Amino acid sequence: xxxxxxxxxxxxxxxxxxxxxxxxxxxxxxxxxxxxxxxxxxxxxxxxxxxxxxxxxxxxxxxxxxxxxxxxxxxxxxxxxxxxxxxxxxxxxxxxxxxxxxxxxxxxxxxxxxxxxxxxxxxxxxxxxxxxxxxxxxxxxxxxxxxxxxxxxxxxxxxxxxxxxxxxxxxxxxxxxxxxxxxxxxxxxxxxxxxxxxxxxxxxxxxxxxxxxxxxxxxxxxxxxxxxxxxxxxxxxxxxxxxxxxxxxxxxxxxxxxxxxxxxxxxxxxxxxxxxxxxxxxxxxxxxxxxxxxxxxxxxxxxxxxxxxxxxxxxxxxxxxxxxxxxxxxxxxxxxxxxxxxxxxxxxxxxxxxxxxxxxxxxxxxxxxxxxxxxxxxxxxxxxxxxxxxxxxxxxxxxxxxxxxxxxxxxxxxxxxxxxxxxxxxxxxxxxxxxxxxxxxxxxxxxxxxxxxx
Amino acid sequence: xxxxxxxxxxxxxxxxxxxxxxxxxxxxxxxxxxxxxxxxxxxxxxxxxxxxxxxxxxxxxxxxxxxxxxxxxxxxxxxxxxxxxxxxxxxxxxxxxxxxxxxxxxxxxxxxxxxxxxxxxxxxxxxxxxxxxxxxxxxxxxxxxxxxxxxxxxxxxxxxxxxxxxxxxxxxxxxxxxxxxxxxxxxxxxxxxxxxxxxxxxxxxxxxxxxxxxxxxxxxxxxxxxxxxxxxxxxxxxxxxxxxxxxxxxxxxxxxxxxxxxxxxxxxxxxxxxxxxxxxxxxxxxxxxxxxxxxxxxxxxxxx
Numbered sequence: 046x047x048x049x050x051x052x053x054x055x056x057x058x059x060x061x062x063x064x065x066x067x068x069x070x071x072x073x074x075x076x077x078x079x080x081x082x083x084x085x086x087x088x089x090x091x092x093x094x095x096x097x098x099x100x101x102x103x104x105x106x107x108x109x110x111x112x113x114x115x116x117x118x119x120x121x122x123x124x125x126x127x128x129x130x131x132x133x134x135x136x137x138x139x140x141x142x143x144x145x146x147x148x149x150x151x152x153x154x155x156x157x158x159x160x161x162x163x164x165x166x167x168x169x170x171x172x173x174x175x176x177x178x179x180x181x182x183x184x185x186x187x188x189x190x191x192x193x194x195x196x197x198x199x200x201x202x203x204x205x206x207x208x209x210x211x212x213x214x215x216x217x218x219x220x221x222x223x224x225x226x227x228x229x230x231x232x233x234x235x236x237x238x239x240x241x242x243x244x245x246x247x248x249x250x251x252x253x254x255x256x257x258x259x260x261x262x263x264x265x266x267x268x269x270x271x272x273x274x275x276x277x278x279x280x281x282x283x284x285x286x287x288x289x290x291x292x293x294x295x296x297x298x299x300x301x302x303x304x305x306x307x308x309x310x311x312x313x314x315x316x317x318x319x320x321x322x323x324x325x326x327x328x329x330x331x332x333x334x335x336x337x338x339x340x341x342x343x344x345x346x347x348x349x350x351x352x353x354x355x356x357x358x359x360x361x362x363x364x365x366x367x368x369x370x371x372x373x374x375x376x377x378x379x380x381x382x383x384x385x386x387x388x389x390x391x392x393x394x395x396x397x398x399x400x401x402x403x404x405x406x407x408x409x410x411x412x413x414x415x416x417x418x419x420x421x422x423x424x425x426x427x428x429x430x431x432x433x434x435x436x437x438x439x440x441x442x443x444x445x446x447x448x449x450x451x452x453x454x455x456x457x458x459x460x461x462x463x464x465x466x467x468x469x470x471x472x473x474x475x476x477x478x479x480x481x482x483x484x485x486x487x488x489x490x491x492x493x494x495x496x497x498x499x
Numbered sequence: 500x501x502x503x504x505x506x507x508x509x510x511x512x513x514x515x516x517x518x519x520x521x522x523x524x525x526x527x528x529x530x531x532x533x534x535x536x537x538x539x540x541x542x543x544x545x546x547x548x549x550x551x552x553x554x555x556x557x558x559x560x561x562x563x564x565x566x567x568x569x570x571x572x573x574x575x576x577x578x579x580x581x582x583x584x585x586x587x588x589x590x591x592x593x594x595x596x597x598x599x600x601x602x603x604x605x606x607x608x609x610x611x612x613x614x615x616x617x618x619x620x621x622x623x624x625x626x627x628x629x630x631x632x633x634x635x636x637x638x639x640x641x642x643x644x645x646x647x648x649x650x651x652x653x654x655x656x657x658x659x660x661x662x663x664x665x666x667x668x669x670x671x672x673x674x675x676x677x678x679x680x681x682x683x684x685x686x687x688x689x690x691x692x693x694x695x696x697x698x699x700x701x702x703x704x705x706x707x708x709x710x711x712x713x714x715x716x717x718x719x720x721x722x723x724x725x726x727x728x729x730x731x732x733x734x735x736x737x738x739x740x741x742x743x744x745x746x747x748x749x750x751x752x753x754x755x756x757x758x759x760x761x762x763x764x765x766x767x768x769x770x771x772x773x774x775x776x777x778x779x780x781x782x783x784x785x786x787x788x789x790x791x792x793x794x795x796x797x798x799x800x801x802x803x
Contacts, residue, residue, distance in 0.1 A: 051595070051598045051599055052599075055595050059584075059586070059587060254584075254585075255584075258582040258583065258584060258585055259578075259580045259581055259582030260581070260582045260583055260584055262551065262580050262581065263577075263578060263581055263582075263596065263640070263643070264596070264599065265551055266549045266571065266574070266576040266578070267571055267572075267599040267600050268599055269568070480546075480551070480580075482580065493513065
C-alpha cells in the first residue's frame with residue numbers, strides 16, 4: 046500500500062510541477078473569462094460618436110419627420126436633394142451618411158439604403174428598420190379607413206411566452222427552462238468528454254514513456270505491475286481534479302473581480318432587482334402608459350428573474366453527485382484501456398491504430414449527448430446513458446432534464462462493474478505489454494496475453 | 500551454504516520453451532555468472548527470480564524459504580533493459596526508486612549522498628537525466644540497485660555500454676559488495692569478466708543448463724593436458740615422444756613454448772626435461788579461457 050502511495054505522489058508531483066501544467070491551469074480560466082467578457086465589453090464600448098444622417102426620398106415625402114432624432118443620431122430630412130450628387134460630398138458637409146428611401150419601399154424591402162463611410166452600429170440600423178416598418182404598417186392600415194383603429198389595435202395586442210412546468214410524482218410543480226437545461230447538458234457532456242480524452246491520453250503517454258525509457262522493469266522489480274498502473278491512473282486523476290478545482294475557483298474569482306471593475310452594473314443591484322421583480326410579477330403590458338424603454342427594461346428583468354428561479358430549480362445535488370461518480374468511474378474505465386494500449390505499443394505511430402476504436406464510443410457518446418438536448422426522453426438517449434462506454438457523457442446531458450434516480454443508479458452500477466472488469470483485463474495486457482519490445486502488436490496478440498497465467 | 504536455489508524451473512512461452520527444468524545453486528557471498536548465447540533464457544530466469552514473471556513449474560528458494568514478494572526488498576535488480584525517467588531530476592528519481600525498495604526518505608537521502616560522493620556524481624543531483632551521458636546514467640542505475648543493501652544482487656549484462664574505466668570501477672564495486680557479504684548473480688557475454696570475477700557459473704543454452712560449477716574447476720577439467728613453458732633465455736624445444744610442441748615464441752630474449760603432453764606422461768618428467776634445455780622462468784598448465792570453453796560447449800550442444 047505504501048508503494049502505491051509513493052507512485053501516486055510521484056505521478057502527481059511531477060505533473061503538477063511541470064511548466065505546461067501551470068500555464069494551462071492559469072491560462073484556461075483567463076481565456077474562459079475573456080470569452081465571456083469580450084462580447085460584454087464590445088457591447089459596452091459601442092460607437093458613441095454622434096451621427097448626422099441625411100434622409101433623402103426619391104420623388105415623394107412620405108417619411109418626412111418619421112425618423113425621430115436620437116441621443117446618438119440626428120435625422121435631417123433633405124427635400125429635393127439628389128442622392129447621387131450627395132454621395133461624394135456628404136462627409137465634407139458634416140453628414141455621417143445618407144439614408145436613401147426609394148418609392149417602391151412599401152413593396153420591396155431592399156428599397157432603403159444607408160450609405161456611409163463607416164460601418165454603422167447595428168443598433169442604429171435596427172432602429173431605422175423598426176421605425177420605417179412600423180410607419181409603413183400604420184400607413185397601410187390607415188388606408189383601410191377603419192374606425193377606432195387605435196382601440197382595436199390596443200385590444201388585439203397580445204404577448205405569449207410559454208412557461209414549461211413539470212409535475213413530479215408527488216404532484217409538486219416546478220418551473221423549468223429548456224434553455225438552461227440545454228446549457229447545463231451541453232456543459233456537462235462536453236466536460237466529461239474532455240476529461241476522458243485529456244486525462245486518458247495522459248495515462249497512455251505516461252505508460253508509453255515508462256516502457257520506452259526502459260525504466261519499467263526496474264520499477265516492477267519493486268512493485269507489482271498492477272500497482273504501477275493503478276498508481277499512475279489515480280495520480281493523474283488527482284492532477285485532473287486539482288486542475289478542475291483551480292479552474293473553477295480562478296474563473297469565479299476573476300469573474301467577480303472583473304465584474305466589479307469593468308461592468309457598470311453592481312451585481313448586488315441586479316440581484317435586488319431580480320428578487321423584486323420575482324416578488325411583484327406585475328404584468329407590464331397592461332399598463333399602456335409606460336414607454337417603450339421601460340417595457341424593454343422590465344422584459345430584461347423578467348428574463349433575469351426567470352433564469353434565476355430556473356437555476357434554483359435545477360436538481361443540483363443529483364447533477365453534482367452524478368458528475369462526481371461519472372467523472373471517477375468514466376475516467377477510470379477509459380484510463381485503464383488507455384494504459385493497456387500504452388503498454389502494448391512500441392512506437393508513437395502504433396498508438397493510432399488502437400486509438401480509433403476507443404475514440405469511437407467517446408465521440409459517439411458526444412453525438413448522442415448533443416441529440417439528447419433536442420430530445421431528452423428518446424430511447425436512444427436512454428440506452429446510451431446505460432451503456433458504460435457512453436453513459437458518462439450521455440447521462441450528463443440527460444441529467445438537467447430530470448432523470449429518475451433509479452436510472453442513474455443502475456447506470457453507475459453498470460459502469461462500475463465494467464470498470465472493474467476492464468481494469469482486470471487491462472492489468473493483464475499491461476503486465477505482458479510493458480516488457481514486450483520490438484513486436485508489432487495485434488488484437489489477437491493482446492487476447493493471448495489476457496489468457497496468460499501467473 | 501547456499502543463498503539462492505532454483506529448482507526445476509520450467510517456463511514455456513507460446514512458441515518456445517524458455518527454460519527447461521533448470522536448477523541452479525548460488526552459494527552465499529559468492530559471485531555467480533550466468534552465461535549463454537542470446538535467447539538462451541538467462542533474462543527469463545532472472546525475471547523469474549525477481550517475480551516479474553512466474554514459472555510454469557518449479558520453485559525459487561531464497562535463504563531457505565520459498566521466495567515471495569516480501570523478499571523483493573532484499574534483492575537488487577539491474578535489468579538489461581534499463582532506463583530512467585528522462586525528465587526527472589537525478590536526485591529526485593534516485594530517492595523515488597529507493598523509497599519503492601522500502602527505504603525511508605532520510606535513510607535513502609544519506610545513503611544516496613554517500614554513494615554519489617564516492618562515485619563522483621554528486622554534482623549531478625539536480626540535473627535532469629536527459630542531460631547526462633549514457634555512462635553517467637548507468638552509474639546512477641547501479642547506485643539505485645545497490646542502495647538498499649540487498650543480500651542478493653542481480654545484474655543483467657552489467658557491463659554492456661560501459662567504457663573500460665567505468666567498467667573497472669563497477670567491477671571493483673561489485674567485488675567489494677561481495678566482500679561485504681552480498682551475493683551477486685549476473686549474466687554476461689563478457690568472458691573476461693567471468694574469469695576475473697566469478698566464483699561459479701551456469702551456462703544455459705537453448706533453455707537447458709549445459710555446464711555448471713566453479714570456474715577454476717571447469718577450466719581445469721577442460722584443460723587438454725597442455726603446458727605453457729617460459730625460458731629466461733633462448734631455448735630450442737623440439738617435439739619428442741613425451742610431448743608435442745604446439746607453438747614457439749621468441750621475444751626479448753625469452754622463449755615461450757606451448758606443449759601438449761602425449762598419453763599419461765608424468766608432469767615431473769617434462770619439467771626435468773625442460774630444466775635441461777635452458778633457464779626456466781615459469782611452468783604452468785595451460786588453462787583454456789572461458790571464451791574457448793563457452794564456444795566449444797555451445798557448439799557441441801548444437802550438434803546434439
